[in-house]
Amino acid sequence: MSVALPNGIKVGLSIMLLAIASGAHSRESQTLPFADSSWQVTDPQTLDLPNLRGQGLSFAEQYQNKMLGEWSLQNINGRVRMEHDPWVQETIKDMTWRLNAQARQQAPLGVVIIDNPSINAFAAPGGVIGINTGTILSASSMDELASVVAHEVAHISQRHYESGADERKKALLMQLGGMLAAIAASAVDGDAAAAVMMGSQTASMNSSMAFSRSNEREADRVGMQIMTQAGYDPRAMPRFFATMNQQSQLNQVENQFLPSFVRSHPLSNERLSESQSRAGQYPTLSLSQQQRHQALFDLLYWRVQSTGKHASEVTLTTAAKNSLGAKLALMRWYGEQQRFTDANKVLAEINALSSTQRQNLEPLLSITYSQLLSEQRKWQQTVDVLESQQRLYPERRDLRLYLAEALTNSNQPIKAQTLLKPLTEQQPSDRYAWQSLQLANEKLAKTTTSPQLANIATINALRYRSYDQLWNGRYESALTSLTQAKQLTENLQTTDQANSARPLLANINAEIKAIKTAKDFKP
Numbered sequence: 178m179s180v181a182l183p184n185g186i187k188v189g190l191s192i193m194l195l196a197i198a199s200g201a202h203s204r205e206s207q208t209l210p211f212a213d214s215s216w217q218v219t220d221p222q223t224l225d226l227p228n229l230r231g232q233g234l235s236f237a238e239q240y241q242n243k244m245l246g247e248w249s250l251q252n253i254n255g256r257v258r259m260e261h262d263p264w265v266q267e268t269i270k271d272m273t274w275r276l277n278a279q280a281r282q283q284a285p286l287g288v289v290i291i292d293n294p295s296i297n298a299f300a301a302p303g304g305v306i307g308i309n310t311g312t313i314l315s316a317s318s319m320d321e322l323a324s325v326v327a328h329e330v331a332h333i334s335q336r337h338y339e340s341g342a343d344e345r346k347k348a349l350l351m352q353l354g355g356m357l358a359a360i361a362a363s364a365v366d367g368d369a370a371a372a373v374m375m376g377s378q379t380a381s382m383n384s385s386m387a388f389s390r391s392n393e394r395e396a397d398r399v400g401m402q403i404m405t406q407a408g409y410d411p412r413a414m415p416r417f418f419a420t421m422n423q424q425s426q427l428n429q430v431e432n433q434f435l436p437s438f439v440r441s442h443p444l445s446n447e448r449l450s451e452s453q454s455r456a457g458q459y460p461t462l463s464l465s466q467q468q469r470h471q472a473l474f475d476l477l478y479w480r481v482q483s484t485g486k487h488a489s490e491v492t493l494t495t496a497a498k499n500s501l502g503a504k505l506a507l508m509r510w511y512g513e514q515q516r517f518t519d520a521n522k523v524l525a526e527i528n529a530l531s532s533t534q535r536q537n538l539e540p541l542l543s544i545t546y547s548q549l550l551s552e553q554r555k556w557q558q559t560v561d562v563l564e565s566q567q568r569l570y571p572e573r574r575d576l577r578l579y580l581a582e583a584l585t586n587s588n589q590p591i592k593a594q595t596l597l598k599p600l601t602e603q604q605p606s607d608r609y610a611w612q613s614l615q616l617a618n619e620k621l622a623k624t625t626t627s628p629q630l631a632n633i634a635t636i637n638a639l640r641y642r643s644y645d646q647l648w649n650g651r652y653e654s655a656l657t658s659l660t661q662a663k664q665l666t667e668n669l670q671t672t673d674q675a676n677s678a679r680p681l682l683a684n685i686n687a688e689i690k691a692i693k694t695a696k697d698f699k700p
Contacts, residue, residue, distance in 0.1 A: 324400065
């Protein structure tokens with residue numbers, strides 16, 4: 178990313194993340210090439226990672242990648258429809274972290290889940306990993322889903338974004354330059370956008386596709402090693418490839434465009450065959466091992482169906498006869514429809530299960546029940562249900578977010594803040610946590626009897642709003658929020674709150690500087 182590039186190419190890079198997230202015209206994981214395009218069988222138990230000796234990234238390059246990753250998140254957020262459900266996010270994040278830990282010492286910068294029905298996933302420089310809900314709903318197991326994420330982790334661990342020669346980087350950026358026309362077309366017709374995008378790549382296809390095939394093979398091989406070491410079934414990768422292959426053939430027959438993942442990760446018969454042969458080198462798992470993640474996948478699948486409003490009452494009712502995940506999703510659906518009697522009937526059926534079966538549904542069972550209570554504005558009962566689970570799983574982000582919302586609505590915003598602040602320290606890009614902090618401070622400012630506390634809460638609400646705006650790529654709005662917070666803080670310097678105002682003002686000035694830096698950053 179340090180090469181000097183023409184403005185047109187920079188524009189192409191600037192819109193890359195928007196294009197890869199749009200589903201109908203993704204090109205997110207076109208990777209930078211390695212010279213060796215041959216596939217060689219390696220020991221499946223040996224994870225072959227790049228030799229860092231002599232080719233590690235400089236501090237300047239590491240900083241550039243970090244800035245690029247943050248810029249990527251800021252440009253994705255708010256520009257596409259996202260899956261924000263904390264339990265879904267926690268489940269995908271946990272899987273991604275486990276896979277990433279097998280190959281990288283650095284945690285992913287961010288994991289985004291895009292609410293889009295197409296099969297797609299991508300990785301971006303800096304450690305940003307994204308996946309479409311369509312990928313979740315097209316998979317048949319947690320292992321198949323892990324195979325897709327492991328493939329993206331491999332692209333990052335193998336440094337396909339940093340290791341290519343300058344001319345190869347330029348060839349990739351030439352491809353990305355065609356994204357501008359695709360995004361313009363996508364506002365009218367997704368298929369037209371795909372056609373524009375695919376046509377724009379013709380000029381650089383010959384020089385880059387061979388390298389892309391090489392990188393895809395390597396990501397398959399290393400990804401399979403990663404998922405195996407993380408405890409997933411390596412045979413799930415060729416199974417999911419077969420699913421994508423079937424879909425792509427069906428689309429070709431119907432004159433439709435290929436799934437986004439197939440376009441951005443070229444899937445040939447050769448690659449499918451290699452994946453099947455490679456998986457055969459691994460020991461066969463027992464039936465119990467193959468099914469060890471299936472209960473969790475059942476919960477995830479139907480939760481995504483429910484939160485994305487993809488399933489009707491008939492679909493949920495039918496599936497609930499054989500699926501506990503669908504049963505929980507049906508209870509949630511009834512709650513959203515204010516059909517509390519029906520929801521309580523489903524809850525009674527779940528409570529009739531054995532204690533072991535119910536425990537296997539936690540913490541999603543308590544989360545779903547708490548949402549049913551919150552729909553009825555029974556905030557204290559909601560708090561009680563969630564607090565019992567949060568004591569058992571204090572590290573879980575989803576429980577902290579759900580509980581903080583209940584605490585804020587039950588007029589306990591200070592307790593809510595205590596839960597939320599560690600989340601923003603661990604993940605500064607956590608927009609859900611920043612929004613929750615803003616709401617907690619707005620509630621505190623309105624309900625406290627202390628004018629001094631109300632002043633500080635109002636200022637902090639503006640600060641937390643600015644963080645949400647920053648990670649949404651709304652830099653001017655973020656600066657406006659901080660300017661307002663700064664004015665209020667300066668007013669406090671002439672009052673008896675002057676001692677509190679000085680450190681607060683220093684924080685605000687540092688935050689303004691950070692937002693200006695983010696605003697001025699250009700890849």
